[in-house]
Amino acid sequence: MLPPGAALLWALVLAAGSPGLGAQRPPQRPPPISAVQPKAGFDAQQFAGTWFLAAVASSCRFLQEQGHRAEATAVKVAPQGKAMAVNTFQKLDGICWQIRQLYRDAEVQGRFLLPAPGARGDVQVVVGETDYRAFAILYLERARRLSVKLYVRTFPVDDSVVSAFEQSVQGAGLTEDHILYFPQYGFCEAADQFHVLDGEWAAAPLGGGRRAEGGGRRAEGGGLAG
Numbered sequence: 001m002l003p004p005g006a007a008l009l010w011a012l013v014l015a016a017g018s019p020g021l022g023a024q025r026p027p028q029r030p031p032p033i034s035a036v037q038p039k040a041g042f043d044a045q046q047f048a049g050t051w052f053l054a055a056v057a058s059s060c061r062f063l064q065e066q067g068h069r070a071e072a073t074a075v076k077v078a079p080q081g082k083a084m085a086v087n088t089f090q091k092l093d094g095i096c097w098q099i100r101q102l103y104r105d106a107e108v109q110g111r112f113l114l115p116a117p118g119a120r121g122d123v124q125v126v127v128g129e130t131d132y133r134a135f136a137i138l139y140l141e142r143a144r145r146l147s148v149k150l151y152v153r154t155f156p157v158d159d160s161v162v163s164a165f166e167q168s169v170q171g172a173g174l175t176e177d178h179i180l181y182f183p184q185y186g187f188c189e190a191a192d193q194f195h196v197l198d199g200e201w202a203a204a205p206l207g208g209g210r211r212a213e214g215g216g217r218r219a220e221g222g223g224l225a226g
Helices: 004-016 061-069 159-171
Strands: 049-057 073-080 083-092 095-105 111-114 123-130 135-142 145-152 179-181 196-198 211-214 217-220
Touching: 049 159, 123 159, 135 159, 145 159
Parallel strands: 095 196
Antiparallel strands: 049 073, 049 145, 049 179, 073 083, 083 095, 095 111, 111 123, 123 135, 135 145, 211 217
């Protein structure tokens, strides 16, 4: 049995190391995407229309291991109030799938939130750069992991756009080794009713990563957060 003085000291030591009993947790760092500035005066009406996914940069292991499976990906965007309706069209095993998502307004022009189930949480999306008519560079963050996407209206991609994208990748703390360029042909324009997925999907860098059963087949979740 500890003497009274030693028992008191031991109790103080335990209290100092116990959450809620005197210990102070270090302040949590802001998410990396909070430092990304959205396009000034972002205009969802000008941003609407069809975009093609040209490249993705991410440190995600799935991207590094499965990049050879990348399929041509087209995205159709339409404003819904302050939110954006996003329809992604992508092939899987030769079949066209459509993934319908709603990017919710994050109360700042050019910032959006895609609620997603699972322990990794929601996806934050920022439209960083765009001229609306040729290219758009988007930043996405989930579970404090930042990725960068390049969308274009048409191919081929201008060298100046590629250069701007590569600079954005470096600014996000990534390197050219993290970049995957997507196919520039074989796009889907529509999907039949048996290959349409609804919901707030959180997409991994390949436009997928989370799978759902639909029509007896598996489809990768997509969208701008993909």
